[in-house]
Amino acid sequence: MLAAYAARTDADQPLNALQVGELDVASTPGGQQTPDDWVEVELRAAALNHHDLFSLRGVGLSADQCPMVLGCDAAGIGPDGAEVIVHAVINAPGFSGPDTTTDPRRSLLSERCPGTLAERIRVPAANLIAKPAELSFAEAACLPTAWLTAYRMLFVRSGVRPGDTVLVQGAGGGVATALILLARHAGLRVWVTSRSAERGERAVGLGAHAWFPSGERLPERVDAVLESVGAATWSHSINALKPGGTVVICGTTSGAEPSKAELTKIFFKPLQVVGSTMGTREELVGLAAMLVATGLRPVIDSTLPLTAAADAFARLESGAGFGKIVLTAGRN
Numbered sequence: 001m002l003a004a005y006a007a008r009t010d011a012d013q014p015l016n017a018l019q020v021g022e023l024d025v026a027s028t029p030g031g032q033q034t035p036d037d038w039v040e041v042e043l044r045a046a047a048l049n050h051h052d053l054f055s056l057r058g059v060g061l062s063a064d065q066c067p068m069v070l071g072c073d074a075a076g077i078g079p080d081g082a083e084v085i086v087h088a089v090i091n092a093p094g095f096s097g098p099d100t101t102t103d104p105r106r107s108l109l110s111e112r113c114p115g116t117l118a119e120r121i122r123v124p125a126a127n128l129i130a131k132p133a134e135l136s137f138a139e140a141a142c143l144p145t146a147w148l149t150a151y152r153m154l155f156v157r158s159g160v161r162p163g164d165t166v167l168v169q170g171a172g173g174g175v176a177t178a179l180i181l182l183a184r185h186a187g188l189r190v191w192v193t194s195r196s197a198e199r200g201e202r203a204v205g206l207g208a209h210a211w212f213p214s215g216e217r218l219p220e221r222v223d224a225v226l227e228s229v230g231a232a233t234w235s236h237s238i239n240a241l242k243p244g245g246t247v248v249i250c251g252t253t254s255g256a257e258p259s260k261a262e263l264t265k266i267f268f269k270p271l272q273v274v275g276s277t278m279g280t281r282e283e284l285v286g287l288a289a290m291l292v293a294t295g296l297r298p299v300i301d302s303t304l305p306l307t308a309a310a311d312a313f314a315r316l317e318s319g320a321g322f323g324k325i326v327l328t329a330g331r332n
């Protein structure tokens with residue numbers, strides 16, 4: 001079947017490791033690990049994430065796992081003909097905790113088992129949720145990774161309340177655009193940083209109350225910082241917080257080793273540093289319901305057919321996109 005996959009890994013030139021073409025997914029190392037009782041979903045739309053670039057670089061994916069179908073996000077047609085969204089978190093057999101993100105042996109689609117950038121996907125039946133009719137397949141495909149992560153950061157992990165001020169580091173990313181829209185609709189004052197005035201202004205157009213150049217001192221300190229950039233913005237995030245404030249971190253696009261850990265400020269102010277990763281199936285259901293109730297929709301940068309996955313990845317890597325890059329099933 002047609003798929004976009006990591007033929008190998010390449011730490012320096014990740015796009016060189018990408019292949020788009022026919023692949024016998026069942027015979028790949030990941031396909032051979034897929035349990036027989038998983039169900040098949042016919043792909044309608046899938047969205048890219050920075051995670052897919054990390055996989056091509058060999059972060060979380062080793063050469064002996066290749067070829068590996070990329071992709072965590074999908075919406076499509078389930079085994080009974082219903083429209084579904086795929087939850088990408090795969091729990092280890094036997095895991096039973098209420099918070100599935102704390103399973104130490106969990107993985108995401110495309111890490112151990114084939115991902116979503118293929119005409120047909122295999123997933124556990126429990127990972128399917130109903131796609132609301134109000135959402136298009138492309139909109140629904142944006143939810144399982146970036147939007148679910150943003151939803152959990154804000155509503156489960158940050159401790160903020162309506163009226164609080166949050167700072168979103170980065171304006172145009174999939175997680176950042178989701179955070180801006182969700183926070184604005186939740187009654188928060190939303191501040192954003194960006195490396196580009198054009199992207200900062202676009203964030204204000206989405207509903208942010210103000211934008212600031214990356215690293216610039218803010219007019220006042222904030223209740224929570226929502227961090228996905230990592231090393232480049234870490235010190236600014238710590239300095240931006242009120243005493244007792246919370247930084248919620250989900251990613252390290254610019255690197256995982258900041259020049260300063262800011263340990264003294266963290267204990268002296270004192271601050272809370274909270275990790276957050278993906279979200280539970282129930283939170284994905286809640287997110288989809290919030291979009292139906294509010295009319296809020298993901299920002300989609302561009303929509304391309306799966307055959308043009310190489311162009312989509314080039315745009316993701318360039319950082320020029322604003323919002324989610326979506327691939328649709330089909331060859332045109």
Ligand SMILES: NC(=O)c1ccc[n+]([C@@H]2O[C@H](COP(=O)([O-])OP(=O)(O)OC[C@H]3O[C@@H](n4cnc5c(N)ncnc54)[C@H](OP(=O)(O)O)[C@@H]3O)[C@@H](O)[C@H]2O)c1
Nearest residue numbers: 050170171172173174175194195228232251252253277278
């Ligand atoms: N833990 C999880 O479950 C989880 C889930 C989803 C994503 N993530 C992680 O979260 C991160 C963002 O994901 P994404 O898919 O939204 O990626 P993305 O679309 O590539 O977003 C990149 C964002 O980072 C900002 N940025 C990049 N480099 C920067 C720098 N040097 N200084 C300041 N800002 C910079 C950009 O802001 P401007 O261009 O506006 O400046 C943009 O908003 C990734 O590291 C990803 O792996 C983690």
